[in-house]
Structures are given as structure tokens and as C-alpha cells.
Amino acid sequence: MRNLFAPSLVVFQEVIRSGSIGSAAKELGLTQPAVSKIINDVEAYFGIELVVRKNTGVTLTQAGQVMLSWSESITREMKNMVDEMNSMTSNAVVDVSFGFPSLIAFTIMSGMIKKFKEVFPNAQVSMYEAQLSSFLPAVRDGRLDFAIGTLSDEMKLHDLHVEPLFESEFVLVASKSRTRTGITTLSALQNEQWVLPQTNMGYYSELLTTLQKNGISSENIVKTDSVVTIYNLVLNADFLTVIPCDMTTPFGSNQFITIPVEEALPVARYAAVWSKNYRIKKAASILVELAKEYSSYNCQRRKQLIEVD
Template sequence: MNERINARPISTINLSRKLKLSQMMVFARVLETGSFIRAANELGLTQPAISKAIFELESFFDEELFNRSNRGVTPTEFGVMLGRRVRSLIAELRFMTDEVQAFRKGDTGHLIVGTLIAASAVLLPRAIAQLQDEAPGVLVTIKEGTAAQLFPKLMTGEIDIVVGRLPERDSQLFTSLPIRHEALYGEEFSVVCGTDHPLAGREDVAVAELADAPWIFPLPESPARMAAEKMFHDAGIPVPTPRVESLSLLANLGLMLHSNLLSFMPRAAAVQLMKVGSLSILSMPAMHNAGRVGFSIRADKDLAPSCKRFLVCLKRAAVDLNQVSE
């Protein structure tokens, strides 16, 4: 028989009277860091204080929250379930703080932005720079990741907005979550290389010349990969076998600086890096319709004031970026 059937019931009144926000904060940090010691360092507490708070929570719920080992702690099944609720609770408190501060001053708050490679190099920095000029009291935290990592965090309130390449309209990420996606512009990709590459500075490079070159390709599941393969298909040339698969802008740039690898890069980012002499854009047509760049927000939740203000800056930056690229 399942032992949890006999667990003592927990009433809403007992929950609100006995649970403390400080315990929730401690639990959230241990969950995030996977370590009592790291959580203590981040919160400015002692390890015994962290252990005491977790013990009190486990005693209250009559459930273990973490499995302990020499390498740290991992949440139990109950801990994972409680973690989802606690993250949402902390996010709601953050929203309340933002709204109170925005009501009093109109230019403060904490904005947490999730970003994908398509926006992290150009669009996002421009938008944040405008926000800081207008509202320097807004703290901006940037979290980078894949759409599969960022969208669940958007739903729990850990992230306010995701900026980058939007998922395809028929994808599960697009249809399965109550998220509103808004496109700002269509993305173009260029073929790029290091400044010392033999093709750098050449005029009218043909696709056929690239068939036997060593390549960094986007990841197989990305829209950029489909655009890259389409370039070769349209030219009637077999798609080369890549030596590296990566969506990391920084890693790809480093590889091109130290080898003859070619790569695909969002044109807006490539133009910025070319201007500072970090790479070369091959003289050939850009790949159009490689994806839509925009933002994603929860459809069932009002935005925090700082996020509403950021959206204005983001749309303005997108317009400016389109004018520059033209």
C-alpha cells in the first residue's frame, strides 16, 4: 500500500501560518545550485542555516525534498513537484515587487530575458541599451539557452520574455503552450569565414566552390540548418558533411579565427563582426527566409511594467536594425 495515503492532511491555514518565505527562498536556491554549500554562499547564510530550513520543510510536508550524496543533492520526485510551485510563487512575488516599484517611481524593476543565438549578438544589445538610457534603474538579467530550455521557464515565471528566432508554426513548442509569439523581422544568413581564409575578400564566390570546404553547420533541428542545406540543394550540389555542429556564436567565431572552417551566421551579427575585423562575409547572396526573429511572452499573464517598457525598446531596435541591414 502506498504510504502517502496515510500522510497527515495539510490545510491551507496551516500552510500559510507555518511556512516562511525565507524557507522557500532557501529551497529554491538549493534546487537551482544542487548544493547546500553553494546555496549558503549565494544567500549569505551558513550551511547549518540552510540545512535547518530544508529540515523544517521536510518535517512540515513529511516528505524528503532531496537525495544527498558526496557530489551534492538532487531533488526527489516530491521535491521536483514542490519546486515548480515554489518557483511560480517566487516569480509572483517578484512581479508584485516590480509593480509596486513601478507605481512609485515608474523606472525600476527586474527584467529577466531569455535569449537565443539569433538575437543575442545584435537585436538584444540594442534594445537593452535603449532601455538603460530610458530607465537605468531596471536591472536586466540575460539567460541564454535553447527554445526547449527557455519556454518552460517562461511558463513558470522564471523568465519574463524570450527573444530570438521563433519556433516554426507547426512545431510542438509553438502549439502546445499558452505563449504569444510576435515576429519582428525575417532573418537572413550569410556564409562567413576567418579574415585569413583563402576565400576572404574574393568577389562572387560560387556555391560549387564550397562543396569540399570544411564546415561548421547549425544543429540538425534548427531552422538555420534547413536553410543551409537548401542553399546546396538549390545549386544541385550534395550537402557537405560538417566537421562541427554548433549554434554557439562565440565558439564558431573562435574556430574560424584558428582554422579554415566556413560557417553560417545571422547576417546582422555577421555585419557587426565584420566591421570590427573579426571575420569576413563571403561575396555571395544571403539566404533569405531562414526564420523569423521576434519575442515570446505568456498569453495568459499580464507583463510586468519593466517588461512592457522593454517591449517598446525591442520593437524600436528591430526597426532600426532593419534600416541598417537594408
């Protein structure tokens, strides 16, 4: 093998993903000897063993781990190149994948995606809902084109592009079955049961510090990535939660109330982030611009509503 070609990298990745040469051959529609030869040729090209072959399958050597990381980056960049070249034709099929928190789904997502599909009617869009901390590994290695979420000062984002979007106030929310008692304090609620999103950074990490300073222990806090579960526990199990103002009346529901507290809750800073190691796709770049546009519109609308009230 005088030169290392992309198909060889794809075969190498499939062997690792499948766990054995035989399984990879079946998945790729090749013969087992053909796959073995490709792996042998790649190892000969570098002059080092990349995988350890056993009866139970294959495992990566240290060199193989380095090879896998680089090969995934190369094939991903080649795919992005093909996508961008294809996007220059009118009948192109582009794909974009990104992560977002629930607030985006409740506010700007529908406008963003509707406008995006007008520009790219054949686009294949994959969207994933969770907190930003869950998405960062996939953003860093290029599996996600970008992600939207809340930032906090302790987050290490030097390897990421950060595009600020908007700020959002959060409020304490309970079921309307509770009797309103006026303004209270967080310390007065330390024996209550709480439910919050699962994350170790961003807004809810800051909020957790605030709650703990006011005597609310982690034993009284249930964590989940499911916004449906959060609403359900608040509505049917008398839990408390802290969510953005725009999420207090989901789908027009009047089943929730806000409880004013004396303490100032942290303000969330939302941003879009993507890796500096990869050139962002045109389609993904347009989605980020749409997120900025619709975030600005949503903020203006909220200010108008506050002025009317």
C-alpha cells in the first residue's frame, strides 16, 4: 500500500465498531480475508500493530487508539466536504445534527426549523434534547455540528467557538394545587422535594450551589434529563423545580404557579458552541444564524409583554 486511502480508514473503523473482523466483513459486504488484508496493509503502512486479534474479537493497541481518533476526524471532515460541495447544487441533500435544551424547544425551535427547511427542503436534520454538558464530547469530536446551552464561568471552552444568543431569567415553579403563601425564602423550602435537570456544569450547576448554600441538600433533589418527568413530578408528586420563565405554561397549561423567593436566582446565559477543530458546515452555520435571529425576536416579544403587563 503506497498510499493510505479513505476506504481503508472506513474498514478500520468498522472493525473496531463491530468488535471483530468477521462482523465487520459482514457489515461491509466484504469477505473476511479482504478485511484482514486491509487491516494488515494499514499496519504495514505505519509499521506498527494497531489491533490485537483474539478468538473473541479485536482490541485496540495504544497506536490503534491514536489511529482511530485521527481516522474518525479524517472521514468526518471528508463527509463534511462532500456535504458542502453537494449543497452547491439545487437538489442537494445535506445533513445537520445539533443538541439543545428544553427552553429552545419551547420557544424558538419551531421558527428556526421551519425557516431552515424552506432554505434546505431536502435536509436531513437530527436534533437531540439535553443539557449542554451531555453534548460537549460529541461537539468536540464532530459528531454534533453544534449545540446550544447555558454557560457558566467554570466551563473550559477554549477549544470551542462560542456564539452568545440570549439571557433568560428562571423562576421557582410548583403545582397550582399548592396554597400560595406570598414571598418565601429558599431556606424555608429545604425540606421540600426538588427535581432539576441532570448536569454538572452550566446554569443548573450554579443553581445547585445557590440551593445548597440555603440548606437544600442533594438528597432532596432528583435529577433527570426528561422535561416531561420534571413537569409530571411537579404536577402529580408536589415537587418543586426551577425553570425558565418561558416554560411555566407549557402548551398553554395553567397547572403550574410561580413562587417568588427573596433570594436572587442566577440568570442563565445561552450560547451556541461548536468545535474549532472542524470547519462548521454551511447548513449548520445557517441554523446558528437562525437561532440568533429568533432569539432576538423572542427577547423583544417578551419585553413587549412585560411592558403591557
